[in-house]
Amino acid sequence: MGADFSPKNEVQGAVLAQKEFGSDIKIILSGDKRMIEAEMKSANIAPDTFTIIDAPNTITMTDEPVAALRTKRDSSIVRGLEAVKNGSADAFVSAGNTGAVMSAGTLELGRIKGVSRPTIGSLFPRSMGGYTLVFDVGATVDAKAHWLREYAVMATVYAREILNVTNPTVALLSVGEEESKGNELVFESAQLIKETNxxxxxxxxxxxxxxxxxxxxxxDGFTGNVILKFAGSVLGALKTRIKRYSEGGIINKLKAAVTASVLKTSLKDFDYQEYGGVPLLGVKGVVIIGHGSSSPLAIKNMIRRAAEMTRRRINEQIEQELNKLTKIVANV
Amino acid sequence: MGADFSPKNEVQGAVLAQKEFGSDIKIILSGDKRMIEAEMKSANIAPDTFTIIDAPNTITMTDEPVAALRTKRDSSIVRGLEAVKNGSADAFVSAGNTGAVMSAGTLELGRIKGVSRPTIGSLFPRSMGGYTLVFDVGATVDAKAHWLREYAVMATVYAREILNVTNPTVALLSVGEEESKGNELVFESAQLIKETNxxxxxxxxxxxxxxxxxxxxxxDGFTGNVILKFAGSVLGALKTRIKRYSEGGIINKLKAAVTASVLKTSLKDFDYQEYGGVPLLGVKGVVIIGHGSSSPLAIKNMIRRAAEMTRRRINEQIEQELNKLTKIVANV
Structure with a gap:
């Protein structure tokens, strides 16, 4: 309910997902029942298409997450996650307040055994095609080395199962490639990650x-969040520059139009809608967090991703891998 | 001597600077005398155009900075900085090993009174034109809050005197705009910076x-370095994408050529050569560090910037401002 175009885009995204995936996926909408029904009516969607969990309260984008979770129990975020907790849903997808979804995900669902801190990952498009996964992009800003080790294990499972990467390579972000370059967190984390599989x-x-x-x-989530937001601003900066260029006369206007079309095609995967949202890993349940202004297409792709994560039993595998880790560390 | 095109680009940059600034600037070249003279001869430059400090040893890009400073005293970096220290030069400009210039700058020249850690700043071009200054981009990776306060004071003097910004606005990089968003370093630094002017x-x-x-x-220098290098990779990633697009047939090739020319014009200031190098602030002397592959144009602009910093007496002003800071803190 608290996203930029709620519940319109959520309802339309659910319709897209239902069309594409049919009976493979059952969609439950958590939110203000009257608003959802009105939205469905105006879009000519049969009232029994989706189950609705009535959650009349809204956690807004500016609400302080933890306080909001205490006072707004009747919100779409809390009620939706409760459905995952009590087993009536397998996964939760939201374009609402990121901090609130993250905190509620952790508090309502609890952490997977062996997880100290849940983490949020993001896909960065590569110049040569494909994506690089970056964890953590903001779940925890002051990180500890053993949390980074857990992120590395969780991210490996995610890349293997969801992105179908065989034996994914993992690196620590630092100020130089040499082992001697980095801050204390990087040095400590490198030692700990070396002990894992x-x-x-x-x-x-x-x-x-x-x-x-x-x-x-x-x-760490501080650095990851800064790059994520920096990267997210690059396309806008480019557009501003091209727009200014286009104001230099008719020839410039034509050349700028060509440029815009070339960039639109060649940077298609820089559009977050293509991959939908980002996973919150480490909680007992599948949670996908989307951009506040998620389009119906983005919502549909978030639903698809959530279904994949559920089917591949991501969380069982994370628990197994972290369990191995405990054994390795115990053997050292 | 240790840059990618030394001493060729340095000599040619010095020639450009001499042409542009005439007797306003006196240029001393620190490096292997025979190589410099050979370079000057092949470029038809009169042998007495520049004073030369003979420094036959070279600190390479891969040398470990502190070790190299001990063993390679006869290097262009050490000898050049000695000239600043003993007063025969006002400023030092180098496209060599950044870590070595930074360490040597600190060790040879010493820190300005009130400075705990020198800092390196970088100019990021803005979408609407102009630049944003970011400090620190890698001088010190594990930062303390009172160092960030000093960076804020030094950067303010630099922006005011060199970029001619009246009462420059200063912000802390964080994961959200609200005062409640950030890591421990951000929270502590905000309190300390509030106490300053x-x-x-x-x-x-x-x-x-x-x-x-x-x-x-x-x-902190870790985060700053990561964004600096991320930002520095964006143009390359764009070019890769446009090149791939151009391989899709003759029409694509034409459209890609138009795009490349539009981007070249509209992103001109994303080219580091335009602003030359970055300042190392906090040491007793003017030091500018350039990109390893600095062109003659970049070298010329670094020399101009170094002259400006010298004339505006940046370091005296930094010392005065930090002195006020001590008084403010003492009064609290």
């Missing part, structure tokens, strides 16, 4: 996020 | 680096 290849730099040198990049 | 406006996010919301962004 993760395919750890050392350090990478900021420039390696887009060049596809490794499959997975691990960093 | 700096025009502190609060937090900004990764997306605000390019949008020009503030004049100066302060962060």
């Amino acid at each position: 993760v395919n750890f290849v050392g350090n990478v730099e900021g420039r390696d996020v887009l060049n596809g040198k490794v499959d997975i990049i691990i960093c | 700096v025009n502190f406006v609060g937090n900004v996010e990764g997306r605000d680096v390019l949008n020009g919301k503030v004049d100066i962004i302060i962060c």
Whole structure:
């Protein structure tokens, strides 16, 4: 309910998903029942298409997450996650307040055994095609080395099962490729990650996020969040520049139009809608968090991703891998 | 001597600077005398155009900075900085090993009174034109809050004197704009910066680096270095994509050529050569560090910037401002 175009885009995204995946997926809508029904009516959708969990309260984008979870129990986020907790849903997808979904995901569902802190990953498109996964992009800003080790294990399972990468390569984000370059967190984390089964290849730099040198990049949530938001601003900055260029006369206008069309095609995968949302890993349930302004297409892709994560039993595998980790560490 | 095109580009950059600034600037070249003279001869430059400090040893890009400074005293970096220290030069400009210039700058020249850690700043072009200054981009990776306060003071002096910004706005890089969003370093630094005369406006996010919301962004050197290198890779990633697009047939090839020319014009200031190098602030002397592959144009602009910093007596002003800071803190 608290996203930029709720519940319109959520309802339309659910319709797209239902069309594409049919009876493979059963969609439950958690939110203000009257608003959802009105939306469905105006879009000519049969009232019995989706189950609705009535959650009249809304956690807004500016609400302080933890406080909101206490006072707004009747919100779409809390009620939706309760459905996952009590087993009536397998996964939860939201374009609402990221902090609230993350906190509620952790508090309502609890952490998988062996997980100290849940983590949020993001896909960065590579210059040569495909994506690089970056964990953590903001779940926890002050990180500890053993949390980064857990992120590396969880991200490896995700890349293997969901992105179909065989033996994904994992690197730590740092200020230089050499083992001697980094801050204290990087040095400590490198030692801990080396003890795991993760395919750890050392350090990478900021420039390696887009060049596809490794499959997975691990960093603290502060740094990850800063790059995620920086990266998200690049296309807008480009558009501003091209618009200014186009104002330099008719020839410029034509050339700018060509440029815009070339960039639209060649940077298609820089559009977050294509991959939908980002996973919250480490909680007992599948949770996907989307952009506040998620389109129906983005919502549909988030639903698809959530279904994949459920079918591949991501969380069971994360628990198994972290359990191995405990044994390895215990044997050291 | 240790840059990608030394001493060729340095000599040619010095020639460009001499032509442009005439007797306003006196250029001393520190490096292998025979190689410099050979370069000058092949470029038909009169042998007495520049003073030469003979420094036959070279600190390479892969040398470990501190070790190299001990063993390679006869290097262009050490000898050049000695000239600043003993007063025979006002400023030092280098496209060599960044870590070595930074360490040597600190060790040879010493720190300005009141400076705990020198810092390196970088200019990020804004979408609407102009630049945002980011400090620190890698001088010190594990930062403390009172160092960030010093960065804020030094960056303010630099923006005011060199970029001619009146009362520059300063923000801390964080994961949200609200005062409640950030890591421990951000929270502590905000409190300390508020005690200064700096025009502190609060937090900004990764997306605000390019949008020009503030004049100066302060962060730890780890985060700053990661964004700097990420940003530096964006143009390359764009070119790769456009090149791939151009391989889709003759029409694509033509459209890609138009796109490349539009981007070349409209992203001109994304080219580091335009602003030359980045300042190392906090040491007793003017030091500018350039990109390893600095062109003659970049070298010329670094020399111009170094002259400006010398004339505006940047370091005296930094010392004065930090002295006020001590008084403010003492009065609390």
